[in-house]
Amino acid sequence: MRKLSYFILSGLLLAGMISCNNGSKGDKKKGALGSNAAEKVYVAPGEYDEYYAFVSGGFSGQLSVYGLPSGRLFKVIPVFSQDAEKAWGYNEETKPMLNTSHGFIPWDDSHHPDISQTNGVVDGRWVFINGNNTPRIAKIDLTTFETTEIIEIPNSAGNHSSSFVTENTEYVVAGTRFSVPIPQRDISIKEYKGNFKGTLSFISVDPEDGGMDLKFQIMMPGFDYDLAHPGRGASHGWFFFSTYNTEEASTLMEVNSSQNDKDFIAAVNWKKAEEYIKQGKGKMMPAKYAHNVYDEKTHMATSTMKDQVLMLDASELPELVYLLPTPKSPHGCDVDPTGEYIVGNGKLSANLTVHSFTKMLAAIEAEKFEGDAYGIPILSFEDVLAGVVEQAGLGPLHTEFDGKGNGYTTFFISSEVVKWKVGTWEVIDRAPCYYSVGHLMIPGGNSREPFGDYVLAMNKITKDRYLPTGPEVTQSAQLYDIRGDKMELLLDFPTVGEPHYAAGIRADIVMKNSKKIFKLEENEHPYAITNEGETKVTRNGNEVHIYMSTIRSHFNPDNIEGVKVGDKVYFHVTNLEQDYDVPHGISMIGANTSELLIMPGQTETFVWEPKQVGVWPFYCTDFCSALHQEMQGYVRVSPASSSIELSWSLGED
Amino acid sequence: MKKSNWVMILGSILILGLFLFPLWNIRLEAPQYPIPLGMDIYINDFADEHPHDIKNINLMNHYVGMKYIPETIPEFKIFPTVIIVMFVLGLLIGIKGNYKWFMTWFIVMIVLAAAGIYDFYLWESDYGHDLDPKAIMKFTNPDGSIMGFQPPLFGSKDILNFRAHSYPQLGAYFLALGIAASFVAYILGRKEQRKT
Structure with missing residues (x-):
């Protein structure tokens, strides 16, 4: 009712302002409602x-x-x-x-x-x-x-x-x-x-x-x-x-x-x-x-x-x-x-x-x-x-x-x-x-x-x-x-x-042209991997590169040790899925950036610069599957002076 | 050459359709898969019905501890060899032989086809029941036994959230037609024999 009265009022005002406005607006409003x-x-x-x-x-x-x-x-x-x-x-x-x-x-x-x-x-x-x-x-x-x-x-x-x-x-x-x-x-x-x-x-x-x-x-x-x-x-x-x-x-x-x-x-x-x-x-x-x-x-x-x-x-x-x-x-x-x-x-x-x-x-x-x-x-x-x-x-x-x-x-x-x-x-x-x-x-x-x-x-x-x-x-x-x-x-x-x-x-x-997935075999990202056998972690000075994969419902690797305070850690994450609408996400505690949201067949990278010694978790941020909540992992961060070598694994007890 | 010989030759050629078309198809439907997951079984290959279907079937099935569908199996070598041999024999019989030979070829083919289907059943049964003891999800039947996930040999069946369909494809129809043709050749051959 309030709207209607506003409406009529504005209609009247306009009618006063513009000669060609014949005040028929009120009828139209009713018409639309009806x-x-x-x-x-x-x-x-x-x-x-x-x-x-x-x-x-x-x-x-x-x-x-x-x-x-x-x-x-x-x-x-x-x-x-x-x-x-x-x-x-x-x-x-x-x-x-x-x-x-x-x-x-x-x-x-x-x-x-x-x-x-x-x-x-x-x-x-x-x-x-x-x-x-x-x-x-x-x-x-x-x-x-x-x-x-x-x-x-x-x-x-x-x-x-x-x-x-x-x-x-x-x-x-x-x-x-x-x-x-x-x-x-x-x-x-x-x-x-x-x-x-x-x-x-x-x-x-x-x-x-x-x-x-x-x-x-x-x-x-x-x-x-x-x-x-x-x-x-x-x-x-x-x-x-x-x-x-x-x-x-x-x-x-x-x-x-x-x-x-x-x-x-x-x-x-x-x-x-x-x-x-x-x-x-x-x-x-x-x-x-x-x-x-x-x-x-x-x-x-x-x-x-x-x-x-x-x-x-x-x-x-x-x-x-x-x-x-x-x-x-x-x-x-x-x-x-x-x-x-x-x-x-x-x-x-x-x-x-x-x-x-x-x-x-x-x-x-x-x-x-x-x-x-x-x-x-x-x-x-x-x-x-x-x-x-x-x-x-x-x-x-x-x-x-x-x-x-x-x-x-x-x-x-x-x-x-x-x-x-x-x-x-x-x-x-x-x-x-x-x-x-x-x-x-x-x-x-x-x-x-x-x-x-x-x-x-x-x-x-x-x-x-x-x-x-x-x-x-x-x-x-x-x-x-x-x-x-x-x-x-x-x-x-x-x-x-x-x-x-x-x-x-x-x-x-x-x-009809909308893509469903990116084809893994066409992925030319320099840090992409095409299967879980290619996952690895490399060090170049204080730069650490993690070649990581995601597929339901795990990261590979999901346990990484040998990272040190002061390192610049690149997570290069490839989603190995080739099924429509199965993205995976990843986020790392304390990373000064956003999550990644990676479409099937795609590779994305975020950088984490760990500042504190400890064991720090990461997890999947997109509800990907029934075991999404289990899709998680750890990185061990040692002091800058540590001599622990890089190691990585999945499923090893 | 007699009509029956031509039919026999035709029958042996028809079974070569197995090299062109899939023999069987297993398809899995679920609400989350508006485009179902499917696998075409050829005489020498497992093939995706839609791109990446087998990979996605494997991903689904690993939750219940099923093994990955293998890239290849010994049958993919044996079956094509058997079919080629039977084709050559059929051709020779068609050119040289008489209706008694046609019947022999027919019986051998029936036995081989039955053996093939039994072999398929054994593989399916193993695939559906030989589950990883560390399976993420374990299901039991009402009687307490461990639930298996064997797809039907023929027909449709509900397996957890999926409805599984298993049906012969064009290759199988070619095989059936080929075998039927040899039987027709036998009937025709016998009639021709009586007339002479």
Whole structure:
């Protein structure tokens, strides 16, 4: 009842604020309650969901895997943040994944996942996601659901307009939010104008193994680059970035970067960029950035520091970039499934601006420019405008499409999703969000062929929607059924971290490729063993290497003597199991690190530096079998001066 | 050549199917194994029905003290030799012999097949009953005797949390068809003899 009254109250307030809001929201709420929403999200025990949703964790730095329509959480894939549960960033194998030009960084802010595409359709091979704070792009392999590559982006700061793929995954594209001095140097912040620059980065993706390479960057004026989306179909070969702070302010941004009536959407012709590169128009410039690759065969990551990047200057190279005036600090920059319409979600406006790709090309052809910004031509607003969704709500942020001719836009301030018709620009339906929705996601939404069944709204505020948990309450997502004429709210579900954005795909495309085990015979880890006969302990100075195996339900060896205080003891643990869903874990008392969680056929390593004489136990941390509790062992630690030789055993009395 | 001779030749060729297809399959089902564990028994090999099944059967069975399924057994040398010899003999009889020889071959094959099945039973019985005295888990029957874990020779049976199935496979059907063909050859041969 309280909810309902809140609802009506907010409805009335909105009705007062926006003329097109006819106060029909109250009826819809009743409609949702009166429907069979529960049935629509119920996935019976043992049944599978229709869709995978890869939901970013925002400030958690990770990527969560949910099922839709049930909203059930399957896995939190560690990406940019250490995860003690899975030893990500703790074990010796994955520490290099979090290396950067600034050294090891245990955290980042993960924002925009995007699924790889072939011919403009999501293919379910990889998910890419950006780290915002220390600019990085990660690739998650959907055969293992693990992060297998992270590349740092130089000349970038606040890697926000990322990571979106072109229609054949030629590139995963990243843009800088902050403009900074390029190259970095010691200058006054007051010298921002003209000295600070932005870059847009094009990272190629190898069609076979997915290997990423920072192919080139485009040097841009010192704006803030907010979001981006690729052209598709006819506009394939172009990439569109929204900008704000075209004022080039550097302080009290909330006021000073909100002064211009229009900012820009930057249209980047990346095919043209490729031509310029062929002609040798790019310039190699020094840059320092880490490229970290995890090898599934060695089960280890290596980090390589790169020292240069190919730069194209948009101010010097004509026909590379055009600027499309777009009202009011556009946030989301979204392209419809046909590739014709580019939506600028002007977050300080009540209207949605839609540009036409065809009109843009015509204006360029006719050279109808209004002026330029640092040599980059500015087209006229009227020349490129396709239409305006008038007074649709307050604070438009993001738009996705259902592939049936409709756009769905989130409005942060008026806290709702609004459905509108592409071409006629009329508002068809609206549904409230609880509360203050940011991104929304339709599975396959950033492609030529969205699966237009559901929309997932990701909210910034939950307040009273769940049982309270002190001052910090859960974040949440909301699922709407969009198969009918009216959107229908089906489900609220809590999320890990901030559900910033998500990417979705039909489950059958992905699940058939999901690996069950790692093959032991393919394990190329330098400290791997393939059978229990190969277990051993070796010493090299004060380094002790234990080649240990796990199989139900014992460690081999499980009694080790001859370790001394001051030794650095490496536990290289190979899980000899070759059965689905039989991981083993291991943890050592007093080890200054996390447990290991080792999948069948995998080898992982943790380091223990014993500081006290005694006999210290270790045990299996994953309930592996009926004799899990017996899966344990001892290491004897002798004084540093001891002359006890290394010995190891299993089952000897 | 008479029709009966052709049938006899066909019968002896059919038994070579044993070299192409498994003879028998033992499969273990349990709730934790939505894809059951299975072992295909060939005339010369134990093979995984799905990758790593035998390793995982061994891992399961070690809890109750059962021995690992061996990589190889003497039968894997004896059985193929016997089949090759019987094939050659069958072929020779088919070309040269008459219906009386067909009957002899048929009887010898029946005896050999029975011996094979008995041998299989002995192995199964040993596998199911010769348990490690230090077994992790020991189970007793209601009468106090030590519980065995012998899979059924033919058919299905519950063994603790598993349901075990033991059934002939394509190789066995080829063998049966081959043996049946020699009997048909005998009947045909006898009829042909009477006509002449």
